[in-house]
Amino acid sequence: MQKVGWDEVSAGTILDSFSQEVDNSALVRPEDRPYADTNSYTASVADWRVLKPVYNRDICIDCQNCWVFCPDTSIISRDKKMIGIDYDHCKGCGVCVEVCPTNPKSLLMFAEQDDNEEALSQWPEKKKKGE
Amino acid sequence: MSKTIKNLKQFSTANERFEGAHLLCPGCAHSMIVRELMNCTEDNLVLSTNTGCLEVSTAVYPYTSWDSSWIHIGFENAATAVAGAEAMYNAKKRKGTLPNPDAPVKFVAFGGDGSTYDIGFQWLSGAVERGHDFTYICLDNEVYANTGGQRSSSTPIGASTTTSPAGRVSYGEKKMKKDIVGIMGAHGAPYVAQVAPNKWKDMVKKLQKSLETEGPCFINAMSACTTEWKFDPKDTISVSDVAVDSLVFPLYEIIDGKELNITYRPKNILPVRDYLGIQGRFKHLFKPENQHVIEQWQKDVDARWEYLQRREEARV
Incomplete structure (x- = not known):
């Protein structure tokens, strides 16, 4: 251009x-x-991020709460399924993690430099009631 | 014609028309509202935006974030610009010079609270009075956020802004918030409503209704501002939840300036103190000498809720 x-x-x-x-x-x-x-x-606004959301497909229930509240059009959903995060446009605000209703959350914030695979291996266990 | 949206899964199949990499702050509610508007319909959209956060962040040269026709001209005249486009569309349709006359087109103007409550009010009032078929959406963040947080006539009492700072002598903004929804209802507009992004279903319903209604419609959308309300970007939705549940932003609609319907009644009404406590701009109100402002807030919110309920019953 x-x-x-x-x-x-x-x-x-x-x-x-x-x-x-x-x-x-x-x-x-x-x-x-x-x-x-x-x-x-x-x-791309990827350089705005300090923390990044990491997405765990195994726990996700495709409720699409993250999709509707994402301010940066960065949650990619196709055919009613959540398929990933657009890391070019995500600014790392963390709204998606806050609105995620699953236990444990299927989206969590990690440091920008962390490896996604490694982040997935450190995923917390399910929290029991009252914990 | 708007599409029917029953649940979020179905809503998520929409093809996004508001692109990422705009330069709004992380966690800004403006883009949530704009996305919901553009996703709730499949009609062609003609959009205009007043000067403000939304305009300066979505059309930063050489990029545009809009996948529909969009125009920005001045601080005050989003309503006028889109009214002009609508008048031209109708004239061309009448003359038969439109290339695709059967394609449904909707006209929408966006403005911030500064350009709606203050600077563009005369233009908005004029466009509504002339009866153009358009929807005006005010993104109400209660402050001139784009220029560094000056007070607007939407700023509520007690808020600390750069032109109404709180300190030893002052508790911040001294004046009440202007009732823009009531004012637009008094124009006799066919559809006027207040929405909040956290209640997405209520919001989509009202947005679709305003697009389908012929004539000028006005939507006041609460847009929590992480920068000027001073809360963490991730809390945009939870702050909006508290604002709606404490009745600071009641959700209602006014049809033809007469029928008022309250569309959301919180099960547990939270005290206004909860809403004030989670925002940095009201921090000073919790000093002992400013307690009277919080009491005043609570009284005003209760009186307002009482008024809305009475008006809903009276149907006048």
């Missing part, structure tokens, strides 16, 4: 979401969309 300076941008700028015409984006799945370079989908 060609970038121009502040004094070269004309008043009234149009930023394209897609590189080709899309009739109605609500009917096209994100993976099938022709995203343009000027769509923030192509950018």
Whole structure:
């Protein structure tokens, strides 16, 4: 993408979401969309994170609470199943972990530099009532 | 036509039209509200946004986060811009020059509380009075968060902001919050409602109703601000829960300026003290000399709840 300076941008700028015409984006799945370079989908805010959420498929009940409350469109759900976290767009706010209803939680925050496989091996046990 | 959304699993099959990597703070409720609006319908959307957090964070050159037609022009005129687009759409439809006249289109304007309660109020009032077919959504975070936390006329009593700081002499903001939902109801708008992002089902229902209703609709959406309300980003939903359950943000709708329906009644009503205690901006109210402000808060919230219930019964 060609970038121009502040004094070269004309008043009234149009930023394209897609590189080709899309009739109605609500009917096209994100993976099938022709995203343009000027769509923030192509950018990353991964460097904002200090903690990252790690997702445990074995405990997840696909309630989609994390999906509906994620402020950064970073919970990927397809066909009513939660399939993963978009680490390019997640800012690590931790809302998904707070709203997760399972016991133990199927999403937990770990340090950004931790390995996901290692994090999964340290997953806490189920908490008993009153613990 | 809006699609029917019965449960979250079904809702999650929506194709996202609000992209990530916008620059809103982590845990910001603005994007939760915008996502729910864009996911609750499959119609084409024409959107506009007032200057504010949402606008500056979702259209940072050279990126846009919107997968629908979206425009920003001034601080005050999201309502005017979208009303103009709607007028043009209708004129073109009448003349038969629209390329795809049968495709359903919805017109939506977003504004923050500063641009709705204060700066854009005249424009919003005018657009509602002219009766354009659009929905205006106010993302109410009770402060000018984008410019560093100045008070707006939505800031509630006792809040410490950069222009109403709490200290030895002052307990912070001195004035009451403006009742924007009541004001918009008094315009005789066909549909006016207050929503909160934590009650997603109630919110989706109201958003769909406002999109389907012909004429100007107004939605006041509580948007908990992690930066200016001073709580941890992960607590956005729990703070919203307490706000709704303590009746600080009652959820209700007004139809045609007359019929008021309360859409959510908390089983256990929490004291306002609980709501104030979890936010840094009200920390100073817990000093002994400021206790009267908390008592005043509780009285005001109780009186407001009583008023809403009476109005619901009276149907006037």
